[in-house]
Amino acid sequence: MAAVAVTTPDDLAEALQGLDLEDNDTNSTYSRPAPDVVAYKSSLADACDIPLNTRILAFKPPAPESSKPIDLRSQYNRPLKPAHAQSAQFRRRVQTAPERVLDAPGLVDDYYLNLLDWSSGNQVAIGLERNVYVWSADSGSVNCLLETSPDTYISSVKWSNDGAYVGVGLGTGEVQIWDVEEGTKLRSMLGHETRVGVMGWSKHTLSTGARSGLVFNHDVRIAQHKTAELVSHTSEVCGLEWRSDGAQLATGGNDNLVSIWDSRSLSAPKFTKTNHRAAVKALSWCPWQLNLLATGGGSYDRHIHFWNTTTGARTNSIDTGSQVTSLRWSNHYRELVSSSGFPDNSLSIWSYPTLVRNVEIPAHETRVLHSCLSPDGQMLATAAADESLKFWKIFERKPGTAASASREGGVGSKGKQMTIR
16 A cells, blocks of 8 residues: 655755745835745746736737637628619619600600601601601701691601601501602502501511501512511500511500510410500510510509510510600610609619619600610600600710611611612
């Protein structure tokens, strides 16, 4: 059995005397502690995890935030920034005052008519009651192209692609084609029994939509001009737009329908869309994605829908809060401008595909009825029931950006590109 060492008081006293821990006289001089004392203090500090040569109360600023452990959940588990909270530094500056204002006395306050168009030759045609006026954006001159008989009125106007001719639809159902440079009527085309409220050109084909719900295709080069009758709508056709390559045609009507037609087979529409709850006048094809179509509904709908016309799928939608009277895609920005009727009477510029409203411009005193883009894509013309025609520079081209060949250069540079008989 191992022996156990027993420590007596005398032994402890002898050990303390060896450590030299007794009190010294106050007048004695300071002496360096013995090595055993230093070793003991060091061992005691290590055991208690206390650093030597520091004061117990250390007054110093708190450690910087980065020295603390990072809580990854608080750093990264945050909600995404809402789409509408677009930073102002990324928003494009848009002029909210019109560049020019012209009088448009006698403009008929009718949602279903289409009385304004801008040619590739930089001329604006507008129908005012029984007259069609042409304003030159280059010279500023205004000429009266025609005056109808007292028994009818102008219900639609549309320039040909080359900017040389203008189609005129009448309240009687007659369609006329005029040579603007010569100031002469080239031909009249009959067939519709009700007013022609909308028209669209695709090369030598002029499509006309009537109050009856019928759409006719006319080949303006031949005597027997009617080449197709498109049957889909049961009420007035008020929207009609050809795709830029002529492969598809979109029509909208007062029956709340959107019909998308394949130009190679016009016996029935390729797709018929029933999502709108009001008349569909506003139609616009995207210039940089040809199979993307935007459609806008009237007062009881107020929505813009976006369609993939290859598959027929709706790709996006937005509630504008107001009657949509027209839609125009920008050639220079990924943006779309919509004009509004009741209750806003404004212009809204939307980013695509985020559908953020970049700017809203109070445009007219009454509902905006018509809009059209200039051939360079920078200026928007609007006409309203307040009998004013306004021009807005909303898509000003970025410095150094080349002009779009498909939108610039009209009759002045290309000349007449078809013969009308």
